[in-house]
Amino acid sequence: MQIKLTSAVASARPTVYVNVDHIISFSDQAGGCQLRVTGGNNVVAVKETAEAVARLIDHAARSQTE
Numbered sequence: 001m002q003i004k005l006t007s008a009v010a011s012a013r014p015t016v017y018v019n020v021d022h023i024i025s026f027s028d029q030a031g032g033c034q035l036r037v038t039g040g041n042n043v044v045a046v047k048e049t050a051e052a053v054a055r056l057i058d059h060a061a062r063s064q065t066e
Helices: 050-065
Strands: 002-006 015-019 023-029 032-037 043-046
Touching (some): 002 043, 002 050, 015 032, 015 043, 032 050
Antiparallel strands (some): 002 015, 023 032
16 A cells, blocks of 8 residues: 655655555654655655654555455
8 A cells, every 4th residue: 555745855846655565664854754665765755744644654554454
């Protein structure tokens, strides 16, 4: 399952889709949140806060079990 986030790096703020099964950790950073994920490019900076990311992950997990 994937969550839809907004890139904090590019000026155009493109959409970033992240597979929640690949998220190792996430933490608040200035201007958003930083996610560590498995794979080659393993750091993703997004505009959403860590709290918002946690809510999105929780919502995605609940949606999958329903």
